[in-house]
Amino acid sequence: MGGRAKDMATKWTAGDSPVLCLDVSHEGLVASGAENGGFKVWNMQGSAIGHLNLEGDDVTCISFSHTCESIVYASHGEAISALDIRSLKEPIERFHVNEDEINCISINETDSHLAAADDSGSIKIIDLASKQVIRCLQKHSNICSCVTFRPHWPQSLLSCGLDMQVMLWNLQKIRPVWTVNLQDLTQEEEDNQQTAGCQLFNPPLAHFTTVASCGNVFACGAEDGKIRLFRARGTRFEFERQLCGHNLGVSQVHFLNSLSHPYWLISGGNDAKILLWDLSEQILTDDKRPSTSSRQKSKVGCTTKKARGCKGTAHSAKDNNKNKNDYVLPKLSIDHGDKVNWISGVDIKGSKRILIADQSCQISMYNLGDV
Template sequence: MTTLSLSGGHTGSVLCVDASPDGSYIASGAENGEICLWKRDGTLVHKLVQDQNDCTSVFLSRVKENILYSAVGDTVYVYDLLNFQNPIDTFKYNEEEINQIQLGQNETFLAACDDSGQVKIINLQEKNIFKTLRRKHTNICSSVCFHPRKPWDIFTGGMDCNLIHWDFSRPKCKNQFNMQELQDTPLEMDAYMVNPPFIHHLTASPDGKFLAVALENGQVSLFDMSRKNIFECFTLLAHAHGASQVHFISDSRLVSGGNDSVIALWDINNPNELADVCENLPSNGHPQPLQQRDVNYTEVCKLGQITLTSKINWLKPFVCAGENFIAVANQSSSLTVLPLNLL
């Protein structure tokens, strides 16, 4: 299959996208509260306008058939796709605009991070607020990610450059990292690399080993989650401008998208080099500056890339009929679906 354009649904920039587990449906959200549901072949199935606030995040349930979660302004709306015009549940717990919603592995809890720096954890079974994660982010909380193997662990990242590892059952901060302190700019890189490492997006590998962090300085930082205290083990020098998205497509492969309009494919399954990185940790468990090592690792890991026409707002890899695809939302009013083998 060649590139497919999903058009005719949105009137403004598409801000977010998700795909159903089997790839049969794609959901997208855009400016001015527009939410669209598409068939895999590009047919527009449903469209609604919830309100005049932007739809900043959508999530198609992996557990409950025909359920869509969306964030519009400061509110989470839940829809049954068989009756798409009116929400079946509404959760208005956030104080400011929500930047991302994410659901845990069994979809008991939904996390919604917002511009106030807070994260609301909603119990979807009891339909009430479970916990609020607050006071750790001093600026916008832009992304949230559940640990795939530890049901009470969650990660948040923000425009204050802080990555925070929580036990949200208490709630308690387990680890906290300031990416400005961890990041070390290779001397040969362009001036863009001195941009502050704001955190735009987080993703965890399905096996729970790695956490990937997309940063405004164009880098994608990889953290090892296999130990009690997570640590940054290496960095991919990924994009010529901010890295806006990063997603695992398997335990060792991931895709990143950036404000340079580039989508890149990576394979981090290089055990010898990764072991060499981890063996050189000092006794305090934190890595030394990885300038040359990061450059080498980028060269080893990068499998390919493709350049589109505008910067990437959101990516969603998915599998359909045994083939890998990526749904892409950029600054246009259309979605693009790419076969992974184009990268």
């Protein structure tokens, strides 16, 4: 399905300011953050059921707690507020530990740690039990645009930034355990003629990373219009392939982990396109959830070449090169008509939906139907 599909969307009017970020709880409640401090909670029918203004600073990122459905964290300016959506009178907790504007926050699946990435390139790690900063990760030389914890590895997280670097971190260390420069990777792609359909020559400033539910596969969207896929192999991540479908920078990529398709990826960009990719056939899909013993052996990922939790179909080098050069087409293309600020996906009683925040003061909901 392709073409212009903006009229397919249901619109929720969010107020007077553009919506910048979204998150969806496991119960199907939606939280939105907007310019000038706007924060709202919605039900799936598009009705606002709570709102609060967070001191006038733009709300840049929102993350629901994984263990308490009523708690949500929101970054605004240099601060992070913990909110109880049952009573949105004032924050129940306030963290002011970053020295510059926060771009992204992430909470690990055990709710033990929160990571906050800011314009200085720093990532502050907050222990949510002690409410103290336990790590300051400083390796990005430019704005750190995104940070995300890996499912099944609560001590492991990824970051990316406008220095074109993607980094894998272990909370036990102050230096990244793995780093890739997308500019170097771009040169390798060109040398290997892996550029079919990718004609944009913008620098690969890294905007956003997302991790699949297996914890071993992640994607990164960049300013050069490409989406690059990586997966865990042994002690490091390795480049798998690139996806080309956007003709301007890719601002958002999200594995739709809340849906029943663990390798569905949704992307949105400055070209106002929304693309749905089904990667089940293109990447190794027999990942297993790591056992407790394997997680104890490695808090970052897999420590041996045959580590549990990183199993996959064996491929020769020739096969891998062939797979990387295959040109993958999106399963669905939507001409949204406006630059994308944020994307979230949700599955409510078998109904697959995506929510889009853009430059307008509305939230758009697309029902994916039988896609």
